[in-house]
Amino acid sequence: MAGRTDSDLLNRATSLERVFFSQDDDLLREATERQRNGVPFGGVVYAHQLAITVGQTIRDLELLAQVYEPRDIANRVEYLPL
Numbered sequence: 001m002a003g004r005t006d007s008d009l010l011n012r013a014t015s016l017e018r019v020f021f022s023q024d025d026d027l028l029r030e031a032t033e034r035q036r037n038g039v040p041f042g043g044v045v046y047a048h049q050l051a052i053t054v055g056q057t058i059r060d061l062e063l064l065a066q067v068y069e070p071r072d073i074a075n076r077v078e079y080l081p082l
Contacts, residue, residue, distance in 0.1 A: 006030040014042040017070050021045045021061060031077050043073035047080035056081055 004012075006027045013020040019042055022028065031044040045064060047057055060080045064073070 010034070010041050010044070014040065017042060019043040019045060019064075019068075019070060019073050021047075023047055023049045028077065035075065035077070040075055042070065043075065044077045045073075045080060046077055052081045 006024070007030055010020055010027065010030055020027070020031075022044060023046070027044065028046045031041060031046075033039075034041050045061065047060075052060070057080060060082045063082065064078065
């Protein structure tokens with residue numbers, strides 16, 4: 001999906017009923033804008049690149065996958081580290 005807009009990427013994840021993980025501030029803005037405007041999306045997990053290690057990211061994503069169903073995180077933004 002290289003070259004696609006953040007909106008396209010989030011739409012694709014939503015159509016597949018997937019949560020989108022990103023370290024991109026622009027995608028975070030897209031999700032926040034959708035929340036403000038009541039536009040549904042599958043959910044976003046965001047981590048700033050300098051705020052978390054790769055290992056901690058993997059552990060936190062694994063924990064989220066174990067405790068959430070996709071419907072639980074729909075239309076939400078979760079921030080890592082937990």
